[in-house]
Amino acid sequence: MPRPLIPDHILEIPPYPRGKPWRGLEEVRLSANENPLGPPPKALEEIRSSLAALHRYPDGLAEVLKEELAQYLGLDPANLALGNGSNEVIEMAVKVFLRDGEEVVLPAPSFAYYGIAVKARGGKCIEVPLRDFRIDLEAMARAVTPRTRLIFLGNPNNPTGTIFGLEELKAFLEEVPEEVVVVVDEAYGEFVTAEHYPSFRNYLEMDRWILSLRTFSKFFGLAGLRVGYGIGRGELVELLERVHQPFNVNLLGIAGAIGALKDREFQERTRRVVAEGKDFLTAAFEELDIPFVASEANFFLFYAGERKGELLEYLEREGVVVRDMEGYGLGGYLRVSVGLPEENRRFVEVLKAWKAREG
DSSP, X not given: OOGGGSOHHHHTOOOOOOOOOOOOTTSXXXXXXXXXXXXXXXXXXXXXXXXXXXXXXXXXXXXXXXXXXXXXXXXXXXXXXXXXXXXXXXXXXXXXXXXXTOEEEEEESSOHHHHHXXXXXXXXXXXXXXXXXXXXXXXXXXXXXXXXXXXXXXXSXXXXXXXXXXXXXXXXXXXXXTTSEEEEEOTTGGGOOOTTOOOHHHHXXXXXXXXXXXXXXXXXXXXXXXXXXXXXXXXXXXXXXXSSOTXXXXXXXXXXXXXXXXXXXXXXXXXXXXXXXXXXXXXHHHHXXXXXXXXXXXXXXXXXGGGHHHHHHXXXXXXXXXXXXXXXXXXXXXXXXXXXXXXXXXXXXXXXXXXXXXX
């Protein structure tokens, strides 16, 4: 490898903590926080009707999708920046606001791609540990320096599923200089039921630049199409759109996202299945006396301790795949996604069998 050609900050980027490869229908896959219902039927209809146009480039501005999404959210299309997954919107923000050597404050652990995007740009990550599995907003405000350009916040945070409330956020923003752009990742926002949860509507009312991130991968069941978006003030969105790739949302992604927005029945089924699944898994963890973190997302972080490796192997032998949190600095923890009722039952059956077997 011609190392002299490669900047040090590229060589220092850790690999993204990947999960197990998908083996197929025979496994219970509860490792990637996907929608267990599959893709929305109306999304499939829109995709099928678009297949004959695959030789054409998609609409570079994705105007129809923007209009549909704006109507769905009750916003102006000018408040929306579309991306190849919300990951690209993260990259867009980093490209616009960060110069070499400047700082980004982020919670630890949180979504690993924040740090990867920052380091790839030559920025410096200032990581602030969670407190009781929640983002420590007071400590994050104290970590801001004159070189800070961005702050990333997951709400709910991945991998813990915890949230902060609107009043907490307001107090945090009072301590953060207005020239620092705050990025709030709401990839799991559609699953939240807490009344004190803030969202993009609150941010747009504030007199500062806050970028909200959302995705079609989780709640809308389109993880394989890679469609995400950012919500912000018009002048912020205009800057982001200067740096995205041409045709960054593909033709089938546009079609599928439009169909998903129209499929209200699928959305209600998703809410119901996830809510019931969370209740079921909460009761199981309590019955088995397994420590876990109460979650507002569609997954749970739970503690397996020193025998985590044994439990992982046992689950996988039984065809159940969950996520190891070693790569997130949570050595004794695993993360399990809420699945279909039969998948949740299978996971709990295997967990009970392991507990009984291990005494």
